[in-house]
Amino acid sequence: xxxxxxxxxxxxxxxxxxxxxxxxxxxxxxxxxxxxxxxxxxxxxxxxxxxxxxxxxxxxxxxxxxxxxxxxxxxxxxxxxxxxxxxxxxxxxxxxxxxxxxxxxxxxxxxxxxxxxxxxxxxxxxxxxxxxxxxxxxxxxxxxxxxxxxxxxxxxxxxxxxxxxxxxxxxxxxxxxxxxxxxxxxxxxxxxxxxxxxxxxxxxxxxxxxxxxxxxxxxxxxxxxxxxxxxxxxxxxxxxxxxxxxxxxxxxxxxxxxxxxxxxxxxxxxxxxxxxxxxxxxxxxxxxxxxxxxxxxxxxxxxxxxxxxxxxxxxxxxxxxxxxxxxxxxxxxxxxxxxxxxxxxxxxxxxxxxxxxxxxxxxxxxxxxxxxxxxxxxxxxxxxxxxxxxxxxxxxxx
Ligand SMILES: *Cc1c(COP(=O)(O)O)cnc(C)c1O
Numbered sequence: 001x002x003x004x005x006x007x008x009x010x011x012x013x014x015x016x017x018x019x020x021x022x023x024x025x026x027x028x029x030x031x032x033x034x035x036x037x038x039x040x041x042x043x044x045x046x047x048x049x050x051x052x053x054x055x056x057x058x059x060x061x062x063x064x065x066x067x068x069x070x071x072x073x074x075x076x077x078x079x080x081x082x083x084x085x086x087x088x089x090x091x092x093x094x095x096x097x098x099x100x101x102x103x104x105x106x107x108x109x110x111x112x113x114x115x116x117x118x119x120x121x122x123x124x125x126x127x128x129x130x131x132x133x134x135x136x137x138x139x140x141x142x143x144x145x146x147x148x149x150x151x152x153x154x155x156x157x158x159x160x161x162x163x164x165x166x167x168x169x170x171x172x173x174x175x176x177x178x179x180x181x182x183x184x185x186x187x188x189x190x191x192x193x194x195x196x197x198x199x200x201x202x203x204x205x206x207x208x209x210x211x212x213x214x215x216x217x218x219x220x221x222x223x224x225x226x227x228x229x230x231x232x233x234x235x236x237x238x239x240x241x242x243x244x245x246x247x248x249x250x251x252x253x254x255x256x257x258x259x260x261x262x263x264x265x266x267x268x269x270x271x272x273x274x275x276x277x278x279x280x281x282x283x284x285x286x287x288x289x290x291x292x293x294x295x296x297x298x299x300x301x302x303x304x305x306x307x308x309x310x311x312x313x314x315x316x317x318x319x320x321x322x323x324x325x326x327x328x329x330x331x332x333x334x335x336x337x338x339x340x341x342x343x344x345x346x347x348x349x350x351x352x353x354x355x356x357x358x359x360x361x362x363x364x365x366x367x368x369x370x371x372x373x374x375x376x377x378x379x380x381x382x383x384x385x386x387x388x389x390x391x392x393x394x395x396x397x398x
Contacts, residue, residue: 019075068252079194084233091210093245094224105131107154114162149181160192168299175203213343221254270310323372332394342378
């Protein structure tokens with residue numbers, strides 16, 4: 001099947017059928033792909049070596065390209081409605097390569113103030129030292145975004161749903177604005193997943209995933225993917241090869257396997273998250289719940305405009321008693337474990353103030369809405385009643 005054959009298929013049909021042909025020369029289509037656990041490949045002749053190198057990356061050396069990369073790249077490109085994709089050994093590898101494809105010394109990135117901590121560190125601690133400057137904005141302050149774009153920013157860097165407050169980004173409006181100033185719009189779609197939204201369809205130029213999270217979905221692989229238009233992917237590939245953050249064949253295989261059930265998982269995780277958000281919202285010991293599916297969330301209308309299939313599996317909430325209160329609840333949970341990541345099939349919690357936002361000065365962190373009592377939940381696919389009962393007994397410890 002060519003990728004255009006997939007255009008009219010539903011999401012779950014597409015993800016379970018895309019990327020199966022592994023050996024084009026012999027036309028082998030395996031029902032489950034093999035693992036090409038090889039760092040290097042045999043080339044037929046010197047002439048062939050010359051030709052394939054001129055035609056772009058082929059299966060010669062696995063840092064450049066491996067058949068398991070291709071399978072995952074085809075799958076994620078199809079899910080995101082992109083023309084191509086490049087895989088990486090982590091989400092951070094993907095983000096670094098995407099930015100370095102577009103930016104050079106002297107350029108400016110305008111980034112959401114709420115971006116992932118690793119991305120913040122890459123921009124502020126690493127890229128700043130090689131002359132790539134970053135300006136942080138609230139993406140809800142359109143005038144400020146415009147003013148910075150007017151000054152000639154190269155990239156507008158966004159996240160569809162932010163961590164841990166689940167703010168929603170107006171990708172469509174901001175992409176239109178950025179394109180008035182010829183900035184490239186890069187969207188980290190890790191939290192929302194391609195099942196819920198395709199940022200490219202909303203006008204973004206490049207989409208990034210930490211495949212470690214929902215694409216893989218079972219907390220067993222680390223990886224990243226960048227999706228975009230053909231020209232961008234062609235420019236990105238050599239940057240990826242030079243950076244060397246290449247995905248292992250086994251992890252590529254695991255992520256492809258996990259991605260087959262992305263739709264089913266995220267559908268269930270979104271249902272559980274919605275139900276948990278409602279339960280927490282009505283609980284007397286809970287001060288505040290952040291979930292874009294709740295009518296009380298400040299971005300609920302915007303979220304409803306493009307998240308038709310659900311609002312995602314992430315919820316955060318603030319309990320009474322600051323740090324002590326949060327610790328009591330987290331320590332009292334039995335089924336739900338403290339795990340400083342997200343997107344697995346089992347429900348987990350983390351504490352942003354002590355993990356992802358530890359580097360932020362306390363006052364700044366609290367001003368940003370991330371208090372000591374804030375708990376982040378990554379909803380799994382369990383039977384909701386068991387999750388509710390666990391949170392109910394844990395909150396009773398307060
Ligand atoms: C985890 C995460 C990343 C980084 O991905 P790694 O696979 O850990 O390198 C980037 N963005 C978001 C939104 C994430 O949650």
